[in-house]
Amino acid sequence: MGVQHIDVSATTTAPAAAVYALLRDGASWPGWSPLGSFELESPGEDGGESVGAVRVFRTGRTTSRERIVELVPDRRLSYVLLSGLAIKDYRADIDLTERPDGTTIRWHSSFRAKVPGMGGLYRRTLTKFIQQCADGLAQHAAARLTP
Template sequence: MVQRVDVRVRSDAPPERVYALAADSSTWPEWSPVVRYERERAGDARGVGEVRVFHNKGRKALTREEVVELTPNRRVGYVLLSGLAIRDYRAFIDFEPDGGGTAIRWHSTFKPKTPGTGWLYRLVLQAVISRYARALAARAASGN
């Protein structure tokens, strides 16, 4: 059964500043629980196709993801290649102008590898993505 996670936050920063941070995988250790970033494979000229490896705080398992969409100032999309006991994980971070800031929607879908565990992964991912989204919003607003 497909599980869904949907997180919405707001940043006082304009969409182009929020997008710039989310689209540049090398910035993630500056604002998220990612401790270290490695590029396994470069993407095209825009970055689509990049395979990134994240070392996350509190986790021994590495997270490998592939960037599948970069729509300037509007959307970042990626898929999970390995690192969690889930399948078909696909996530998008959408940016919409909101007054002088940005409405951020970070949403994903996945299937559990083990039947009956989807609800648990959904709860964990909801908390984790909420933390990432709030950190992204705050860092963009700080102007750093």
């Protein structure tokens, strides 16, 4: 079973700090993504949503559990999937690159399908979902700057 890769991006007029603040706040995700709800299952090493935190997102009948594995203030949030989808070894890195006119959001991930032959289907489905997340994050961050 081969490794599948997803790489999407979006741009926003918001500064990287504003985008990063939304990424760090799991409770904000249902407001700008297709996710239905958020719960902090366990805090991270430094409390709250720090490295090691386990976040639970529910959408319809799907519940995914994710652990934050890397945080670089205003530049990167990375997480791994612990359970919830028929994939394994899932890791996502959300990189923020600030530019004079805003921020580029690059959301890239890799995984393996648990079921042989299903990697392509999961990649196509997740690519669409993650693009919606990146676009929603970009739009929401920009809208928060507008009085």
